Amino acid sequence: xxxxxxxxxxxxxxxxxxxxxxxxxxxxxxxxxxxxxxxxxxxxxxxxxxxxxxxxxxxxxxxxxxxxxxxxxxxxxxxxxxxxxxxxxxxxxxxxxxxxxxxxxxxxxxxxxxxxxxxxxxxxxxxxxxxxxxxxxxxxxxxxxxxxxxxxxxxxxxxxxxxxxxxxxxxxxxxxxxxxxxxxxxxxxxxxxxxxxxxxxxxxxxxxxxxxxxxxxxxxxxxxxxxxxxxxxxxxxxxxxxxxxxxxxxxxxxxxxxxxxxxxxxxxxxxxxxxxxxxxxxxxxxxxxxxxxxxxxxxxxxxxxxxxxxxxxxxxxxxxxxxxxxxxxxxxxxxxxxxxxxxxxxxxxxxxxxxxxxxxxxxxxxxxxxxxxxxxxxxxxxxxxxxxxxxxxxxxxxxxxxxxxxxxxxxxxxxxxxxxxxxxxxxxxxxxxxxxxxxxxxxxxxxxxxxxxxxxxxxxxxxxxxxxxxxxxxxxxxxxxxxxxxxxxxxxxxxxxxxxx
Amino acid sequence: xxxxxxxxxxxxxxxxxxxxxxxxxxxxxxxxxxxxxxxxxxxxxxxxxxxxxxxxxxxxxxxxxxxxxxxxxxxxxxxxxxxxxxxxxxxxxxxxxxxxxxxxxxxxxxxxxxxxxxxxxxxxxxxxxxxxxxxxxxxxxxxxxxxxxxxxxxxxxxxxxxxxxxxxxxxxxxxxxxxxxxxxxxxxxxxxxxxxxxxxxxxxxxxxxxxxxxxxxxxxxxxxxxxxxxxxxxxxxxxxxxxxxxxxxxxxxxxxxxxxxxxxxxxxxxxxxxxxxxxxxxxxxxxxxxxxxxxxxxxxxxxxxxxxxxxxxxxxxxxxxxxxxxxxxxxxxxxxxxxxxxxxxxxxxxxxxxxxxxxxxxxxxxxxxxxxxxxxxxxxxxxxxxxxxxxxxxxxxxxxxxxxxxxxxxxxxxxxxxxxxxxxxxxxxxxxxxxxxxxxxxxxxxxxxxxxxxxxxxxxxxxxxxxxxxxxxxxxxxxxxxxxxxxx
Numbered sequence: 001x002x003x004x005x006x007x008x009x010x011x012x013x014x015x016x017x018x019x020x021x022x023x024x025x026x027x028x029x030x031x032x033x034x035x036x037x038x039x040x041x042x043x044x045x046x047x048x049x050x051x052x053x054x055x056x057x058x059x060x061x062x063x064x065x066x067x068x069x070x071x072x073x074x075x076x077x078x079x080x081x082x083x084x085x086x087x088x089x090x091x092x093x094x095x096x097x098x099x100x101x102x103x104x105x106x107x108x109x110x111x112x113x114x115x116x117x118x119x120x121x122x123x124x125x126x127x128x129x130x131x132x133x134x135x136x137x138x139x140x141x142x143x144x145x146x147x148x149x150x151x152x153x154x155x156x157x158x159x160x161x162x163x164x165x166x167x168x169x170x171x172x173x174x175x176x177x178x179x180x181x182x183x184x185x186x187x188x189x190x191x192x193x194x195x196x197x198x199x200x201x202x203x204x205x206x207x208x209x210x211x212x213x214x215x216x217x218x219x220x221x222x223x224x225x226x227x228x229x230x231x232x233x234x235x236x237x238x239x240x241x242x243x244x245x246x247x248x249x250x251x252x253x254x255x256x257x258x259x260x261x262x263x264x265x266x267x268x269x270x271x272x273x274x275x276x277x278x279x280x281x282x283x284x285x286x287x288x289x290x291x292x293x294x295x296x297x298x299x300x301x302x303x304x305x306x307x308x309x310x311x312x313x314x315x316x317x318x319x320x321x322x323x324x325x326x327x328x329x330x331x332x333x334x335x336x337x338x339x340x341x342x343x344x345x346x347x348x349x350x351x352x353x354x355x356x357x358x359x360x361x362x363x364x365x366x367x368x369x370x371x372x373x374x375x376x377x378x379x380x381x382x383x384x385x386x387x388x389x390x391x392x393x394x395x396x397x398x399x400x401x402x403x404x405x406x407x408x409x410x411x412x413x414x415x416x417x418x419x420x421x422x423x424x425x426x427x428x429x430x431x432x433x434x435x436x437x438x439x440x441x442x443x444x445x446x447x448x449x450x451x452x453x454x455x456x457x458x459x460x461x462x463x464x465x466x467x468x469x470x471x472x473x474x475x476x477x478x479x480x481x482x483x484x485x486x487x488x489x490x491x492x493x494x495x496x497x498x499x500x501x
Numbered sequence: 502x503x504x505x506x507x508x509x510x511x512x513x514x515x516x517x518x519x520x521x522x523x524x525x526x527x528x529x530x531x532x533x534x535x536x537x538x539x540x541x542x543x544x545x546x547x548x549x550x551x552x553x554x555x556x557x558x559x560x561x562x563x564x565x566x567x568x569x570x571x572x573x574x575x576x577x578x579x580x581x582x583x584x585x586x587x588x589x590x591x592x593x594x595x596x597x598x599x600x601x602x603x604x605x606x607x608x609x610x611x612x613x614x615x616x617x618x619x620x621x622x623x624x625x626x627x628x629x630x631x632x633x634x635x636x637x638x639x640x641x642x643x644x645x646x647x648x649x650x651x652x653x654x655x656x657x658x659x660x661x662x663x664x665x666x667x668x669x670x671x672x673x674x675x676x677x678x679x680x681x682x683x684x685x686x687x688x689x690x691x692x693x694x695x696x697x698x699x700x701x702x703x704x705x706x707x708x709x710x711x712x713x714x715x716x717x718x719x720x721x722x723x724x725x726x727x728x729x730x731x732x733x734x735x736x737x738x739x740x741x742x743x744x745x746x747x748x749x750x751x752x753x754x755x756x757x758x759x760x761x762x763x764x765x766x767x768x769x770x771x772x773x774x775x776x777x778x779x780x781x782x783x784x785x786x787x788x789x790x791x792x793x794x795x796x797x798x799x800x801x802x803x804x805x806x807x808x809x810x811x812x813x814x815x816x817x818x819x820x821x822x823x824x825x826x827x828x829x830x831x832x833x834x835x836x837x838x839x840x841x842x843x844x845x846x847x848x849x850x851x852x853x854x855x856x857x858x859x860x861x862x863x864x865x866x867x868x869x870x871x872x873x874x875x876x877x878x879x880x881x882x883x884x885x886x887x888x889x890x891x892x893x894x895x896x897x898x899x900x901x902x903x904x905x906x907x908x909x910x911x912x913x914x915x916x917x918x919x920x921x922x923x924x925x926x927x928x929x930x931x932x933x934x935x936x937x938x939x940x941x942x943x944x945x946x947x948x949x950x951x952x953x954x955x956x957x958x959x960x961x962x963x964x965x966x967x968x969x970x971x972x973x974x975x976x977x978x979x980x981x982x983x984x985x986x987x988x989x
Contacts, residue, residue, distance in 0.1 A: 094556045109554070115547055118555055217555040224784035243593035253559050253786050331784055334587050337598020338552040343649065353593055353649070380589070387780060 019180040023237035037086025041069035056175040060133035068130040079274040085128035090182035093134035094219040104219040105139040105149040108364035116219025123373040134171030142222040144438040146171025148368040151351040162424035167197030174201035184232040194229040194453035199417035202456045211256035211450035214249030220335045222328035225446040235484040237253025239263035242252025255380040266481040272306030277410035281317035281414040288421040301490035314402045319395045326392035333376025400448045417454040421464035453480040456493040503619040507669035522661045522692035523700040530659030531558035542652035550657045552596035564659040567691040574689045577612030585783035594638035602634035604780040616677040627666040672735035688832045702726045705892040718752040733758040817850035839882035854888040940965045
């Protein structure tokens with residue numbers, strides 16, 4: 001009887017903290033049968049329900065999740081354990097999931113149930129993961145605060161007295177991971193949509209090299225910049241997820257045949273002798289003093305761990321943001337043309353074909369999406385194409401060369417992920433161009449097609465998380481994991497304990 | 502120079518064509534859907550063809566090979582790197598809201614097609630470029646008074662757009678160009694050229710100006726889908742433009758539609774209302790990089806093309822320009838001819854007879870039965886046997902026509918048919934003389950009339966003698982002997 005009670009209490013304790021475990025720990029726990037996938041899944045589903053006010057999910061799939069968990073438990077019992085057997089994940093709602101509604105945060109796809117599975121989620125399903133649901137996001141991934149979603153804003157779980165934004169566009173995924181509503185989540189990053197919300201929410205977000213992961217089955221924002229990426233509690237977890245989702249896909253002509261390393265083996269590897277550059281152009285006006293302080297702290301921590309810190313210059317940095325908004329908007333204006341009410345998605349009636357188009361798109365898209373379609377249409381118009389789009393492509397080339405030149409002398413770059421920590425609702429910048437400044441440190445990485453990771457470094461004086469970004473040369477995600485884990489360990493950032501608001 | 506002359510003076514016509522040729526391929530340019538014509542609407546549609554979110558194009562390398570082959574066959578330069586672009590516009594049968602095409606850097610640059618110009622000389626019609634692009638679906642507006650229907654079977658099928666320089670000077674030259682182009686594409690087996698199924702269609706740019714002055718304002722006629730319509734449309738448009746200019750007005754730059762029922766063109770949209778297609782590089786597709794070895798391997802698969810074949814037929818078999826160009830116009834026809842002649846290549850007489858019989862009697866038979874040369878019931882070898890019988894005077898040409906009909910129906914050899922019907926030609930002078938004598942004896946009165954100057958009775962005697970021989974008399978011998986006997 002006594003023994004039973006001890007057992008019960010240990011068990012209860014395991015159940016109690018299970019939701020805050022890392023992916024790595026959950027994996028171990030499942031294999032060692034410390035808890036079952038069904039218990040885990042139920043725990044997360046309960047938490048999603050309990051913290052429903054965060055609005056992290058657009059669609060929750062309790063039945064499907066429980067069915068997968070039961071199947072995974074059976075497999076574990078049979079000893080047929082796949083890489084991530086029974087691990088409950090949250091999926092950003094722009095990955096097409098067969099049979100599960102996929103909205104991309106838009107009214108346009110409110111009732112869209114995909115007939116096929118995206119490559120990223122297919123790989124995750126084949127690894128044995130359980131999908132809890134689809135996370136909230138800025139409409140069509142356009143936004144830096146998750147306030148453009150048709151399904152309402154997401155609340156940052158770190159909010160205390162004031163409601164904070166979680167960052168965007170993968171704000172739902174960031175909130176779900178930070179609030180322990182799932183083990184880990186997928187995000188997508190076009191200009192910072194994985195890294196910036198990761199920084200705002202005190203978690204890890206990794207954007208892989210362009211072409212590292214397949215975009216097939218991801219609702220497109222800007223095709224030449226989009227990359228899926230993991231959003232996790234630890235750098236190790238990011239490494240584990242990246243290995244599953246990376247790799248060439250014949251369905252995506254822009255994905256690249258490149259050896260996939262066992263990224264996890266780079267966790268904890270010494271960074272002694274690594275040269276880490278600090279780009280001086282990333283010190284911009286309007287940047288929070290606290291962010292600067294943490295940036296310096298990060299450099300110091302890496303130095304103490306054996307890295308060499310080098311001051312470098314990336315002269316074209318200041319042109320990155322305008323170039324990014326021209327290229328991304330141009331692609332958006334074309335990529336979103338398919339939402340015309342003819343074949344699927346939302347349709348508003350009209351007396352003629354043109355009127356149907358106009359009504360459908362006027363009512364189906366939100367303001368931010370419309371704004372970018374307009375900008376994109378404008379920059380591609382006859383007479384403006386050369387002045388805007390062609391020039392932006394030239395800037396893109398220059399920025400790429402900036403990085404390539406820098407990487408001749410250094411291994412990695414260290415920058416802040418965003419100029420500020422999370423802001424409160426109502427305190428967000430009113431004009432869109434100031435809002436776009438949030439992406440200033442992250443867009444350069446997308447423009448150059450490089451991999452980048454955001455690692456939480458600490459809390460500012462208001463108790464809001466701050467993240468630092470590491471940038472590596474093309475296909476050197478191993479370096480991100482290596483240096484990222486060193487930074488993580490040195491910073492000793494403590495994850496959110498419990499959601500208070 | 503071929504000018505059009507009116508009461509006010511001379512006009513020169515300038516024409517350039519943009520030909521859309523559907524690539525022969527079992528699957529679409531960027532998806533694995535079938536390209537079969539005439540299937541149930543929306544049967545051959547993948548998620549990409551319907552532009553579902555998240556779908557991405559992947560290039561069909563066979564279509565690229567076909568376009569390279571076409572470029573080489575049309576004397577163009579294959580660019581080692583070409584790029585895809587998006588042409589943006591909204592229409593219900595364009596699911597993506599853009600067409601994937603090659604606007605800035607096409608697959609093939611330059612090239613030319615040789616035609617017989619109005620002057621009678623050979624003329625090179627230069628090509629600007631050839632690019633590959635995807636076709637749109639079809640909108641069907643006549644099935645319901647209030648609804649339109651969309652069929653996406655054609656959506657995404659690979660096209661080659663073959664763009665000429667403004668080198669054509671008349672409707673006949675434009676027609677000659679399109680005919681020659683179609684013939685070459687069929688030789689290459691890269692486009693079936695079936696204009697009635699829309700596999701080959703042309704946009705026609707036309708302007709007129711006074712000789713020695715700069716080119717006039719052009720109009721573009723969209724989607725002309727037969728060579729006959731091309732001629733009619735150009736003639737109408739040239740007349741229309743001349744009438745406008747002669748009345749002192751200006752031709753408006755605009756896109757026009759050809760109405761085949763009236764033979765007229767009508768305005769579709771003006772330049773002010775023309776689309777701004779907002780072309781930009783397709784970010785979902787990497788550059789199309791070509792290994793020189795791939796191009797070289799394709800070069801090796803290019804067959805002898807119509808011009809070379811025509812010249813060879815003239816040179817080797819002594820055929821006339823007319824016969825040779827007719828036989829060379831279709832590869833299958835030339836193949837049929839050469840198979841028939843196989844083993845007898847040095848026999849110029851036989852070569853001529855065979856050419857005549859294919860172009861004349863066999864064509865008529867094929868037309869009557871609505872068959873192509875490949876579906877002919879008469880094999881090339883059998884036709885040669887017939888031609889040999891004619892050449893060696895075993896049968897007369899007249900009887901040969903009957904034999905050909907029987908060959909078509911029974912597949913018997915011509916010799917067997919001759920034997921069974923006792924149709925061997927009578928060539929013996931004595932036998933023919935005997936028959937003529939009988940005829941002359943039967944019609945003494947007519948002989949008298951003939952000798953009195955009614956010479957046209959000669960034909961009457963020939964007819965009667967033929968009848969007596971059941972048409973088997975050698976006509977030349979019969980002619981000679983009759984003359985000899987009458988004039989004696």
